[in-house]
Amino acid sequence: MRRYPGYLCDLDGTVYLSERLIPGARETILALREAGSRIVFMSNKPLQPRSDYAAKLNRLGIPVELDDVINSSYVLAQHLAREAPGARLFVLGEPPLLAELRDAGLKITNDPAEVEYVVAAFDRTFAYDKLYTAFLAIRHGAHLIATNADRTCPVEGGELPDAASVIGAIEGCTGAKLEWVAGKPSRMMVEVGLRRLGVQPHDCLVVGDRIETDVRMGIEAGTATALVLTGVTSPVKMAEFPYRPDYVLDSIADLLR
Numbered sequence: 001m002r003r004y005p006g007y008l009c010d011l012d013g014t015v016y017l018s019e020r021l022i023p024g025a026r027e028t029i030l031a032l033r034e035a036g037s038r039i040v041f042m043s044n045k046p047l048q049p050r051s052d053y054a055a056k057l058n059r060l061g062i063p064v065e066l067d068d069v070i071n072s073s074y075v076l077a078q079h080l081a082r083e084a085p086g087a088r089l090f091v092l093g094e095p096p097l098l099a100e101l102r103d104a105g106l107k108i109t110n111d112p113a114e115v116e117y118v119v120a121a122f123d124r125t126f127a128y129d130k131l132y133t134a135f136l137a138i139r140h141g142a143h144l145i146a147t148n149a150d151r152t153c154p155v156e157g158g159e160l161p162d163a164a165s166v167i168g169a170i171e172g173c174t175g176a177k178l179e180w181v182a183g184k185p186s187r188m189m190v191e192v193g194l195r196r197l198g199v200q201p202h203d204c205l206v207v208g209d210r211i212e213t214d215v216r217m218g219i220e221a222g223t224a225t226a227l228v229l230t231g232v233t234s235p236v237k238m239a240e241f242p243y244r245p246d247y248v249l250d251s252i253a254d255l256l257r
């Protein structure tokens with residue numbers, strides 16, 4: 001297969017499975033770089049700061065800088081900082097997301113009358129008082145946006161309810177509709193990735209294990225796409241979706257074959 005100038009590469013299920021590298025992932029990434037390609041890693045998870053993903057990749061033997069990693073919190077913060085600098089937000093999310101938003105110059109408030117955007121995310125501290133504040137803020141005219149819209153997050157031994165459950169609770173009581181999502185399959189994620197890579201869509205290969213987010217996002221943005229079978233999508237499941245990747249690979253190691 002062709003070598004691309006830029007690769008936008010998913011992490012979980014593509015480069016590693018929890019703490020274990022996919023066999024050949026490291027060698028492949030290093031060889032692609034050696035050949036002159038750039039690689040940006042992406043994750044939809046807003047639970048950890050980007051520095052955690054960067055530290056994990058370094059620990060697993062893949063040298064990366066902070067700016068080689070993007071996640072849904074970062075993409076949301078960057079987008080809001082451009083579209084609505086200094087906007088006042090009420091956030092249903094965890095501390096790393098709050099830190100990312102503050103770093104981008106956005107303001108966090110719990111006063112429903114001040115809130116311009118309600119930000120829904122994966123939040124393991126979600127509780128009725130947060131729902132009530134979000135409800136009042138949206139009644140006051142705040143926009144509803146989210147880091148990601150995944151129903152569940154795969155973890156060792158099972159799954160956890162993800163941001164979709166928080167979004168659903170807010171939509172349920174307000175009748176509001178989510179206005180936009182930063183994470184995959186959103187255009188925002190791929191645009192931040194392409195800017196980082198410094199390439200046009202046709203010079204980028206999106207590599208991921210989830211057909212309805214990774215592959216869909218790449219197709220909609222005009223990049224090439226590769227589905228790897230080391231994560232959540234099996235060949236049987238692939239047939240249930242209307243998206244067809246350019247390449248279906250047993251693993252990321254096949255990028256060089």
Ligand SMILES: [Mg+2]
Nearest residue numbers: 010012013209
């Ligand atoms: Mg994945």
